[in-house]
Amino acid sequence: MTEQITRATFDEVMVPNYAPADIIPVSGKGSRLWDQQGKEYIDFAGGIAVTSLGHAHPVLVETMREQAGKLWHLSNVLTNEPALRLAKKLTQKTFADRVFLANSGAEANEAAFKLARRYAFDHYGPEKHEIISFYQSFHGRTLFTVTVGGQPKYREGFEPTPGGITHCEYNNIEQLKSLISDKTCAVVMEPIQGEGGIVPADENFIKQARELCDQHKALLVFDEVQSGVGRSGTLYAYQQTGIEPDILTTAKSLGNGFPVAAMLCTDKVAKSFSVGTHGTTYGGNPMAAAIAEAVIDIVDSEDVLEGVKKRHAMFVQALKEINDKYHVFKDIRGMGLLIGAEVVDELVGQAKQFLKHAIDEGLLVLVAGPNVVRFAPSLIIPEVDIKEGFTRFERAVSKVAGSM
Template sequence: MDRKVTQQVTRATFDEVMVPNYAPSAIIPVRGEGSRVWDKEGKEYIDFAGGIAVTALGHSHPTLVNVMREQAGQLWHLANIMTNEPALRLAKKLTEKTFADRVFFANSGAEANEAAFKLARRYAFDHFGPEKHEIIAFNKSFHGRTLFTVSVGGQAKYKEGFEPTPGGIQHCDYNNIEQLKAIISDKTCAVVMEPIQGEGGIIPADKEFAQQVRELCDQYNALLVYDEVQSGVGRTGTFFAYEQLGVTPDVLTTAKALGNGFPVGAMLATEKAAKSLAFGTHGSTYGGNPMACAIAEAVIDIIDTPEVLAGVKERHDIFVAGLEAINEKHHVFKDIRGMGLLIGAEVIDSLAGKAGTFITAAAEEGLFVLVAGPNVLRLAPSLIITKEEITEGLTRLEKAIVKAVADAKAA
């Protein structure tokens, strides 16, 4: 039978058929290989965005393509009333490589966080009763787009118009232990934090702060939940970022890089905490499907190696040196910060609110970059991007910055 002719689409098609919650660029990528992407016109781009910290092994990684094809020829989906071999293999690897004893699989970071927040409340209910239900999170944090996760997230704009949102949630400033001490209590069931705030501006946790948060959670019998959706799976130069802080959480969530773009998320927990998600308390139709888990296992096998993790730290230094060199010439950044290959460059006050103009200018020069809020340029490339691509991409970035600054001054 003849295959149906592929329907032609353009950027205008988006405005005709999609809900307008996104505003994608005019570029329509059609092919990717490693850290390079080509659009419909054949223009080549270097990818410093990584699909928002997702394609940690780049595009069309041959090992992952082969694993996907092999699994696609076996099983795509199993109901969770069945035992699922790929899911069990992946869970075993995750528990062997982390603090965790138990794993719950979902399809996204938001779903993994939803499970973590439900677990925290259920754990407190089981052990201390219904009064111990309050969750503390941090201003500028981001934990997903479900109603519960935007409520825990510390950015009011994501809740606007969706009220009433779930209650029993408080916020304080990140890296401010005194504010946390002022609001934590015996009613607190969990403290939720990112080891490095992603959407909030690429802000790493102070090591002392992170350790004091752990101590407060122990003091008040609250679970410490780490959201490593963006920072996990090698992004910071260790398998998970918590390893660099001298802190062990009770619950951890991961997604993004875990599937290198195939939808998969996971919540990891200690056995003591995990017991509270007893039979029937939570679930997911697609979570932990064989396709996702087979791919995620291959991702872990490649990333969690001394060569790749050491390479992340080496590439971090190249990026930071390159950004500092650009800044010495053009004086556009007031701070360059981050961990591993999650790097933020905060623009100077005179460019406040205009970091987004760098994205447009960079695309014109053949480079994909991101922002983290209106003032921070964010880089989250493949963990195995070549040094030549870093150098070429930084050259393109410098050209884009020169153009964007000139346009800003002319406006």
């Protein structure tokens, strides 16, 4: 007899670094999920901006089946066709000349930060090693990436952390000017801060950051782990800014839930990752690459990207209409289908209450810090699911508002 699996099983066998909700989803289709009891949920969370094409997308299911019958894994002693096809498409569609394939956003960022330091070491020597990042940024959970990230809570208890990293206020160009120097090897930024509260970068700030990097011979690194692969309304958010980075990282939506990531860079920078300088066991495996290629083919189309813009307007309008009734949000912001609603002062620290009540109503949403409710649904979520989802969200909001 198969042992029954319940939420209590988590508390028995898993390391307690997560506190998952009481429900256990067991199946999904499109933007709807069903739990062990058969209760239906509409998915406005997207696995934290991951399932960009929803659950069990038929093209991706067939791609996985086809590749599974051919080749799962080799090693980086050999290359493979799906990895090369994916890399070629990524370079054709972006600023980049070269690609390093990995398994997660943290791995892609780890590679990016190492490459930035190695490039500076090769060209200017060991003194040019300093990295500037931004407060409230998030770049992953490895020791290097939590140090570059601008949230001290993720570093606490893991010190000593790598040195040579400074943090700046996001969108504060004068402070960035005061911090950058000829010892700076890289400025690392998200075009829109995700975990930091869904805060877009000012267009002028990005342009001046690029100019400062050029003046000081520093690399500009864009973390598009969360904003990339269509979520912003373009394939990558930087494509709306008029400037190009030297290095870009992408993951999350790239595999629609299958672990895959990539670091993209220019040819001149890539040369500093010569044979043996960096590596990964699973990065670039044919299964992951085949799925990511299929995702790119679907997402990078006019129908999907224009649809993201239309759905953005629907989400913002629905949130405003709900807020006009209940007055629980003081700001609604974001790009494409990465949207944040910041709670009013009376609800500071209580964003998770919206998540909790939404689950009770059959809806999955997210938070971005303690004060922002986050929405990151499938890029192709049906309009009927959006309307029904907000009907459920309004019921959740009414419960939160009733406790104010």
